[in-house]
Amino acid sequence: MAGERQRGGHHLYDGKIPIIAVGLNQLREHGPAGPVFARFGRSGPQTLLEAIGNPRREAADAREQEEDKARAAAYQAELRRAAQEQAAKQAAEREARRPVCTGCGAKFTDARWQAVQPKDWGAAKDSHPQLCDGCKHQAVAAAQERQKPVRGEAAPDDFWEEPQRPVCTECGAAFTDERWKATARRIGWASPAKRPSLCRDCDQRFEADLDRAWGVSHRQEERDQGQDQAVPEQKTTGWLSRLRR
Known part of the structure; x- marks a missing residue:
């Protein structure tokens, strides 16, 4: 029985029974595996599997599967591209916030940036949060050098x-x-x-x-x-002392 033609060029035979015919002369000449079977509604002889099957539908299904795979691959590629753009944007924003050393102008490394972040209450704070590792070491060494006693000064x-x-x-x-x-x-x-x-x-x-x-x-x-206090008052005697009284 004739099937329903589909958009892909094949026919749909759901709910229908195929009618197949074969000639003895064709069987003797080509054997049962050859293209000797004729299915009503189709032109030309086919092998038995082709006659009872629907090769054009199978080809259309295969093409549709390939198209689905291509669409899925394109969708995944779009997701990856969007994720990469988002990651690049976040990295640029983070890089813009990266501290810069006030001593040499170099940007902090990730480890140094993490070290100067605010700590929990009671935790020790970094002594030079505005300096990179190299400048911090120099500042600490200079402070320790200043604390050393100078020769010739008091012990x-x-x-x-x-x-x-x-x-x-x-x-x-x-x-x-x-x-x-x-x-x-x-x-x-x-x-x-x-x-x-x-x-x-x-x-x-x-x-x-x-x-x-x-x-x-x-x-x-x-x-x-001080001189007035150091010189004691002299006692006067004689007539001068009597005059003063």
Whole structure:
């Protein structure tokens, strides 16, 4: 029976029974495996499997499967492309946020970036979060070098150890070795200098301002007062003592 023609060029024979005919002369000449079977509705003889089957439908199904595979492969390729674009965008945004060393201008490595991230409460913080590893090591080494006592200065048992060279609170200049030694605290005692937070120049300017404010050097007044206290009052005798009474 004739089937229903489909868009792919083949016929659909669902629900139908094929009618096949064969001639004895054809069987004798080509045998049962040859193209000797004629199916009603088709032109030309076919092999038995072709006659009872639907080769054109099978070919159409194979083409449809290939097309489905191609569409699925294209869809997966589109997904991969979109994922790659998203990953590249996120990487660019992350790279834009990467810290830059304030010392040398180099970008932080991933390990250094992770090391300077805020820690949990109570965890130790990085000492130089604005510097890369190389600049941090140099800064730490320089700080340790500054903490070492200078030759010719007081021994460690004479002065308290200073964490770093003092800086004048007035002008911001670093103390010289001489001023640092003069203002250093002795063990058990305060600093011998009157104004240990000032450098030598600022201390002298402070003294000069005091002199101008008093009109006379208060140091001279202190020396005069000290001399007055040091000289005891002399007792007078004789007629001069009687006059004073």
